[in-house]
Amino acid sequence: MVATAGARVRLPGPLALAPGTRRVATQSELPDLSALMRDFGAVVPATFDGSELHLHTRRHRVVVRPDRDRRAYLVESVEPLRLRDHGRLSRGALMVSVPGWKAFPDAAAVPAEYRTYHDELAAAWQRLVADPPGVEATRRPQRHDDMCDVLDAVVEADRQLHLVRRGQGRTGSVPRLGGADDPAEKAARAQHDAVEALRTDRSANPGLLALIADGTFAPVPESTGAGVPRPAEPLDRAQTEAFGRAWDVPDVLLVLGPPGTGKTRTTAEIVRAAAGRGERVLVTGPTTGAVDSVLERLPADHRVLRIGDEGKAAAVLRRGTLERTESSALRLAPWLTDTSPAPSWLTELGRALADGDRAAVERATADQNHRNAVALVERRYTHVLTAARTAVERTEADLAAARAAVDAARQRLDGVAPSAEGWLGFAYRPMATRRAAELDRVTAALAEAEQEATRATAALTEVAEEIRRACATDPAVRDCAERVATADVAVSRTGTAAARAAAALRRLLADVVAEPPEPGKDTATLKRFHQWAAQVHPILQERARLLADWRDRLKEPAAPLPDELVRYADVVGVACAGLADRPDLTFDLVVIVDAGRIPLPAALVPMVRARRAVLVGDPQDLPPYPDEEVRGWLATPGAADPGQGLLGRSLLDRLARTAPPANRVFLDRQRLIPAVLADFLSAQFYDGLLTSDVKEGGELPLFTSPLVVLDTADLSEGERAEREAPGTELWSAAGYTNTAEANMILGLTQWYSRIGVAWTVLVPYRAQVDLLRARLGSDDPMSRARITTVDALSPSWALPDVVVFGFTRSNRAGQVDRLRELRRLNAAISRARRQLVLVGDFAALRAAADPEFRKLIGRLGEHAIRHGAVLPSKALRPLLADAWKGFAA
């Protein structure tokens, strides 16, 4: 599509073209109109220049104007496209869809139905001009792309500053770059990758680039307080506020706190709460010490992991897991291989059941065979048996008949017997006698019949007995009977085997499965049991192998478990530089501690990895690269300021300038240094918002107040003056020493060491540090380490009881240079747990050329006079002398 800025116009009808009447002097004659029309695309870009309408083909610009009757366009000129035409098209053009074109020899030949639609086109052009579409809304503004370029340049400049600080660029020549494994190289690459992520919209927080470039924060939802958990440790008002806001903030929260305001405690609570609701949290900072001070406040388990410790955590996990899985491994061991007990029992059971089935079949067959054999034998005796049976039947029948005859005879006799005894007995006696004789006869016949019957029965019994004997002795029958017995034994044996196998299997299963079914004793339930067992078997085998493999792998100490644990941990802690080694890690929340000390490019690396961030730090802390270092580097050939005021600064610093109140919390209660000191810092650096909550009192060494000023103005100018030490600072700048101050300072430190007070000496110049160390007269490296420049002081070192700060500068011209960085003084003052001793030529300092410094010294002096102790330097010696005497006594 031509141009980004276009407006579509669809014409309802075709357009007519005719040669123009005004002969405009052009480079060439008008080409053939038909050829021209073929060059028009389906969509024609069109612009207006005054009242002239310009139509464009791929190669030509056609200037047309409507004819008088508004029916056709007259072609005034056809020019080749020029760069200026392209330029104009790129800024905006109408995209005109023309249904068709028609050429006519002149305007008069154009039929009446043609129209030019000139008014519509002109109106559309007006709309376009009035409201140009501009850059597509989906594309980010150019200034964001520019910011990415600036950030890339800051990464490079930062790398140079870092090399200089490391001592490789002292002479100002181009520092040699280390190899690919050099930590500085890796860090720079990681930082460039972070900028690339911003550039290509791959940052976890899509609004991060806008936040850095424009200071645009996402709107914070109305905090209802609902769902915010209770902190595990008690927090004061401001800390609770920070805790609550960190819970809700959608993008970035700044927790700004001077020293001693409980930043670490608040941070730990924020981290704990976030992890508690399932967020993955990264805790990072300039040093591992800073990170550790937060991590050690969290419960110690593998869910809180410091990178570097993951090997240990993995070892702990391995041991624990092996212990915990030992018993299940034992219980599953019977399924481990194909020759293990459980498969064996299962196979056995299957086999026994199969055998049992076969035995049952054989028994049935044997039974059948036996019956057949018996039948065969019996058949031989069929006739005899039948005859005997028939005889029995006959005799039985005879017997029955005989009995019946006897009964009948008796009945007849009985029928006549009473009559034979009575009146007419004589008539019946012969009948009775005949009947009695009949009865005798049939009774005798009955006895015979009975005998016959008995004999027949006995004969039958004998036949049966014979048959039985024949069967018993018949070899075939005996053979079959044996077979049946064998089959019986087999059935019983397989039944027992099956039951035993099932019982054994069930015992093993009971260890690994919740409620295995009872196998029972009969075949049907045994078979059901077998089916069930066969079904779970492969799963159990699989589990057994799986568990065995798992345990074997755990016994190997090799990777990748440590890396994996880092990916699963709830809280991961690592110094910023260490994150370069782990590009795969992403998080839900990143918490950056000591954020004021991390250069902006280094902070980008963790920031692009998480959706939300909390930056904790002191806005009045020393910047990552103090101004002198930055200026020194910019003076070298080839060095250029990337712009936007980002060089040498921290991300905290940049965001603190633009963050709305909803995205920042100031922790305002300090509990670390004496109130006298904190009050001064509060007024000077923290808009008076810092309050103190410390127990005052307690014995102070030598002086009566926590704030002590030892003024060398009472010495002669020569005595108190500074001495230049050329080339002792970075960029071969001059350093300074001050012998008078050094002597006083050493006197103090000697005394402090004697009475066991923890002291630190801070001075602005390396040369003065060297001088003091040289004169310390002690080989004790601990003592030497306590003398240092403010810049070299690490925020995570424990606070000393006493800080001695030597201003060192004392000259007529009011030069204070390094001291102009007022935050150095802030850093020094806020490190004294009980007492701060300031040593300097206050007359000269008060007359400093730099107005800000003058003001600060003035206020410091007033504060010291009102709340502290101000002593001329000469008063120190007698004071010390008394103290030593008292000590010796």
Add this chain to the structure above:
Amino acid sequence: MLYPAVRAIEAAAAEPGARPTRFFAVLLPFWSVEVGFTRAQTEEYDLIDRFLDRAVGDGRIADVAGLATFLGVDRPLVERAVDRLCTLGHLTRDGDALTLTALGRESLNADRRHLRSAERTRVFLDAFRGTPLPRDHYSALRFLGTPGLSLADGTRFRPVVSFEEFRPGAVHLPGVADLRVLSWRTEWLPVYLVRAANGYLAYSRYGTGRDPWLERLCADLPELLAVLDAEPPPDEERIWRDWLDGAGFRAVHPERQPNGVLRAVLPPEVFGTRFGWAQLGGYVAREGCFMQLWCDDESTRKRAERERALT
């Protein structure tokens, strides 16, 4: 966004046989297309995730508590690992029940962790022919959202527009099957085109010298070449006369060298003071044409060479 024009001119002048005559600072149109696709990747398994896949797929343990007990690992860790496997597409959750997906099964069979992730990326095609930008150009080039760019040295880039429509079908990514065009827009690439003896030399942020890909692209665009060729030649006499007069060199007259380059001979004392040493033998560019600064004094020239070598 791009280095000053004189650097491109110096490089062109150093090309053997190039004989550069004039240059154009143009903004070439590209389609910037956001595409979505599914990327298939495969990596080594870690320890826990491999065994979780196995335990769910082969061991048929379908719930987190069961997995934790079986593997002897505590529950929050298993939760996290399972979440990750779900995100990777190896496991699905149905309430509390976990199942192994086809992707998970594939991974187990191959014993490597297969991933399918929905990815988005931005692809650039030239707006004339739809030619894809080569991979190695992506990290080096910077595109503009609006067709306008002016550099600190006064160079103004002129946009060129394409008459072609964007065709989603023209977008391809090697090895990707389910490419979807999500959105597209026009972006502009600043390029120096130096007219030389046999065509135009192209200079972009790519590499340290010529950009061969851009040169081939432009050589195939008759509409672009026609537009450039149609530009009237600059009035070099006037331009350089004005420049020299303005710099106080009224007596200096530029001369055309045998290799076609216009050269102005300046007095030795201006080098190392008003002009840097690097500028002796270097060029000044104005309105599409250029002139070389020279000095007749050999020692000055030698000094300039030494200084150039040191930086």
